[in-house]
Structures are given as C-alpha cells and as structure tokens.
Amino acid sequence: NAGVMQNPRHLVRRRGQEARLRCSPMKGHSHVYWYRQLPEEGLKFMVYLQKENIIDESGMPKERFSAEFPKEGPSILRIQQVVRGDSAAYFCASSIQGAENTGELFFGEGSRLTVL
Amino acid sequence: TQLLEQSPQFLSIQEGENLTVYCNSSSVFSSLQWYRQEPGEGPVLLVTVVTGGEVKKLKRLTFQFGDARKDSSLHITAAQPGDTGLYLCAGGGNQFYFGTGTSLTVIP
Numbered sequence: 001n002a003g004v005m006q007n008p009r010h011l012v013r014r015r016g017q018e019a020r021l022r023c024s025p026m027k028g029h030s031h032v033y034w035y036r037q038l039p040e041e042g043l044k045f046m047v048y049l050q051k052e053n054i055i056d057e058s059g060m061p062k063e064r065f066s067a068e069f070p071k072e073g074p075s076i077l078r079i080q081q082v083v084r085g086d087s088a089a090y091f092c093a094s095s096i097q098g099a100e101n102t103g104e105l106f107f108g109e110g111s112r113l114t115v116l
Numbered sequence: 117t118q119l120l121e122q123s124p125q126f127l128s129i130q131e132g133e134n135l136t137v138y139c140n141s142s143s144v145f146s147s148l149q150w151y152r153q154e155p156g157e158g159p160v161l162l163v164t165v166v167t168g169g170e171v172k173k174l175k176r177l178t179f180q181f182g183d184a185r186k187d188s189s190l191h192i193t194a195a196q197p198g199d200t201g202l203y204l205c206a207g208g209g210n211q212f213y214f215g216t217g218t219s220l221t222v223i224p
Contacts, residue, residue, distance in 0.1 A: 004158070033212060040202075042122070042217035043159070048210050056210040091158050098210075104149070105212065107158025 004094050006108035014116050019079040021111045025094030032075045033093045082115045119143050120205055120215035128221040129195055137190045137218045139205035148188045150179055153202040195222045
C-alpha cells in the first residue's frame with residue numbers, strides 16, 4: 001500500500017546541468033500534479049497530467065521545464081540548464097479522479113533541488 | 117496569480133491558546149480544502165468543505181466555509197505543540213491552487 005514515491009529526495013546540480021525528478025503515483029491513481037515550494041511558502045502549481053496527457057501546464061516556465069507521465073513508468077519533471085533560482089522543493093501529488101472532483105491530493109515527500 | 121490569500125503568514129503562540137487562520141479569495145470555489153504540512157514532508161489533507169456556511173469539526177479544529185464560498189477559516193482551540201506546522205488552504209479546477217500558507221508554532 002505504497003504512497004506517492006518521489007526520487008531522488010535530494011539532488012545537487014551545478015548551473016547548466018539537467019535535473020530529472022521522478023514521481024510514482026499511488027496505485028490506481030492516474031492524475032498527477034507537480035508543485036514547487038520555497039521555504040516557509042505555499043505550493044505553486046506547475047503542471048497537471050493524466051496518463052500520456054498534459055492537462056494544464058500553465059504554471060510551468062515555458063523554457064527549460066518539461067513534464068511527462070508516460071503510459072508505463074513514473075511521471076518525470078525535467079529541468080534543463082538549471083540556474084540557482086531553480087533551487088526549491090518539488091512536490092508531486094496524485095489523485096484518483098482529479099483534484100477538482102475529489103479535492104484530495106496525496107503528496108510525496110518531495111525532491112529538494114539545490115543548484116550550486 | 118495567487119488566488120488564495122492566507123493570514124496571518126506566521127503565528128507563534130503559547131500552548132493552550134486559541135487561534136484562527138483565514139483563507140480569502142475574490143473567486144468562488146466549489147469546495148475548499150485545508151492541508152497541514154510538517155517540515156520535510158508533503159502536505160496531508162485535513163478536511164474538505166463544500167457547502168456555503170458549512171462548519172466541520174475535527175477534534176480541536178473547526179473549519180468554516182464562507183456563505184459566498186470565497187473564504188474559509190480554521191480555528192484551533194487549546195493549541196498543542198503537536199499542532200505546529202504549515203497550514204494550507206487549497207481549491208480550484210485543473211489548476212489546483214494552494215494558499216500562501218500560515219506557519220504555526222506552538223510553544224510548550
């Protein structure tokens with residue numbers, strides 16, 4: 001009965017490198033959300049995906065950031081050519097129906113990205 | 117655009133005191149949720165309010181949804197150190213928004 005699994009928990013990258021964050025939703029959940037959080041702040045919506053589809057990516061920067069949720073395997077949030085401002089905690093959440101219907105998201109423990 | 121504004125942003129109180137956290141928006145929501153997040157972990161759902169004017173109680177926590185479904189409040193009675201954490205309201209459609217958060221510290 002595993003919850004939402006995110007890895008890596010901690011990731012250190014130098015400016016210009018790529019960061020790849022993975023999220024395995026709860027079993028039976030086909031809706032995935034990615035959020036970004038800075039210390040002592042709320043969560044900023046980035047992207048909402050269902051299997052093989054991006055439903056809403058309006059919160060994601062248009063450059064360097066991309067997300068996918070393939071038919072098989074985890075959802076991936078990819079940040080190319082990282083900059084120091086990308087340093088943050090990135091949280092993934094899954095839902096069985098979509099948050100607008102159930103209101104309940106199950107969160108992973110987050111991936112903390114540090115860009116040197 | 118941040119649709120959900122929470123106040124206060126930070127709150128530090130003594131054990132046993134009462135407190136209220138507010139979540140306000142200019143938009144109407146079909147429902148609002150309250151989550152609690154502890155350091156190093158993801159948020160966990162506390163409650164969902166759906167009907168305007170609705171009041172829900174969860175032990176020492178009382179949640180209220182405004183009549184116009186634009187705002188909500190969380191009242192904690194006799195706060196305990198275990199209540200320490202970041203409290204977040206949330207709601208929306210495809211863009212499921214979280215509020216700006218209230219960081220609560222309860223001092224023993």
